[in-house]
Amino acid sequence: MNLIIHNVTVFTNDDQNTVLENQAVAVKGARIEAVGTPAALKKKYKGFRQFDGEGRLLMPGLINAHMHFYGTFARGLSLPKPPRNFHEILRFLWWRLDTSLDLDAVYYSALVPAIGAVKHGVTAVIDHHASPNAVDGSLDRIEEALAQVGLRAVLCYEVSDRNGEEVRFRGLAENDRYIRKCQAAKEQNPDHLFDGMIGLHASFTLDEETLDEAAALSRSLDRGCHIHLLEDMVDARLTEQKYGADVVERLLQYGILGPQSIAAHGIHLDQVQMDALAYSDTMIVHNPQSNMNNAVGRADIFGLLKRGLPVGLGTDGMSPDVRPDLRTGYLLHKLALRNPNLGWEEFQKILLKNNPLIYRRVTGQPVGRIEPGYLADLILVDYFPPTPLTGENFWGHFLFGIVDAPVDTTIINGEIVMEHGQLPQVDEAAVAAEARKVAAKVWERFYA
Ligand SMILES: [Zn+2]
Structure with a gap:
């Protein structure tokens, strides 16, 4: 779509955190064409739809760097037995829920949080999916x-090897097939909305042969792996017991980690492991709300960032909105380390700079800035600053104001996917009604 968004305050998210008053942004097709005065853009780009931002804040869409859409139907589910630790959370909840999903459940468990994402200003998501009884397609x-x-x-x-050899084989094949499909689509159109990675559960459920095959796939397709890393000590303990190895050393040795790969969590890393990760330049994704919910610990994001690692932020399925994790993470580290001056710079970097960097490393797509040539993934936020707003203090406005502000309009790939709170393509209530029917069947299988 071609449009000019005017009557907005623009946060560009460039290196200077530039904030522009009384400027407009021209979008041509999927990309940002120009930033300038409303009059100049109107004159230059005739025939573009004029979109009045009504004084709102225009900023790049947010990115969720680690998500599990498939967890949607866990909401409201009660567990037959209360889990006493992380391994039991996996066994009592997630590994029972994922085996209860069929392809219709996969569809609705993605559609519901996809709606939630665009409603909350998230324009790109890196997802990690499991449905062992419905892998193909x-x-x-x-x-x-x-x-x-x-x-x-x-x-x-x-x-994973936790569901046997056939499911493992199907999982590898599904990644292979899907990545090739996306690569073919991107040859036609580099702005194509979808891309793939090679998903892996975690070291403690992956046999040697599986790691070998995943690494071979990664090399042949030129795509990284997306894996859970030391989310809980069970990963270290069982990797040692079953394979006689250190988790980080093992994954590095097999070629699973590296600059194209994402490791989620990284909570129980020691100094030596962090050094090794830094050398590999693996992308790390922090998921504070999930970590607190599972009571598994706190990642040393300061140690990781100090070593130059690209640390990003995800929700791990806790929410389709990444902003609650942003604020929770920021507060968690301050409280845990009893230091009120902690995390200000770091969390700004994690959300606004590193998440776009991670997305670009994986897909090659320029996202996360309002600048000519970048993809037009933009959000209009109902945020009318009650105090002066500048590039220098933008982060304060974000952390204590924009995190709670409703998103009015979301644009992805130059298309308006939500306009003034309405999603033109989707009837949210009807989707939820259909999802409830599908969820009831999933729950029947869960309790069977
Ligand atoms: Zn996860």
Whole structure:
């Protein structure tokens, strides 16, 4: 779509955190064409739709760097037995829920949070999917759901040996097939909404042969792996017991980690492991709300950032909105380390700079800035600053104001996917009604 968004305050998210008053942004097709005065853009780009921002804040869309759409139907589910630790959370909840999903459940469990994402200003998501009884074509069903909403995403299927050899084989094949499909689409159109990675569960459920095959796939497709890393000590303990190895050393040795790969969590890393990770330049994604919910600990994001590692932020399925994790993470580290002067710079970097960097490393797509040539993934936020707003103090406005502000309009790939709170393509209540029917069947299988 071609449009000029005017009557807005623009936060460009460039290196200077530039804030522009009384400027307009021209979008041509999927990309940002120009930033300038409303009069100049109107004159230059005749025939572009004029979009009145009504004084709102225009900023780049937010990115969720680690998500599990498939967890949607856990909401309201009660567990037969209370889990006493992380391994029991996996066994009692997630590994029972994922085996209860069929392809319709996969579709609706993605469609519901996709709607939630665009409503909360998230324009790109890196997802990690599991449905061991419905592997083949599962990523297509997720893509179908996201395409209906217009959400940008990187998808992968979570390969593991916990469901036997056949499911492991199907998982690898699903990643292989889906990545090739996206690569073919991107040859035609580099702005294509979807891309893939090679999904892996975690070291303690992955045999040697599986790691070898995943690494071979990664090399041949030129795509990184997306894996959970030391989310809990069970990963270290069982990797040692089953394979006689250190988790980080093992994953590095097999070529699973590296600059194209994402490791989620990284909570129980020691100094030596952090050094090794820094050398590998692996992308790390912090998920503070999930970590608190599972009571698994706190990642040393300061140690990781100090070593130059690109640390990003995800929600791990806790929420389709990444802003609650941003604020929770910021507060968590201050409290845990009893230091009120902590995390200000770091969390700004994690959300606004590193998440776009991570997304670009994976997909090659320029996102996260309002600058000519960048993808037009933009949000108009109902934020009318009650105090002076400048580039220098933008982060304060974000952390204590914009995090709570409703998103009015969301644009992805130059398309308006939500306009003044309404999603033109989707009837949210009807989707939820359909999802409830599908969820009831999933729950029947869960309790069977
Ligand atoms: Zn996860």
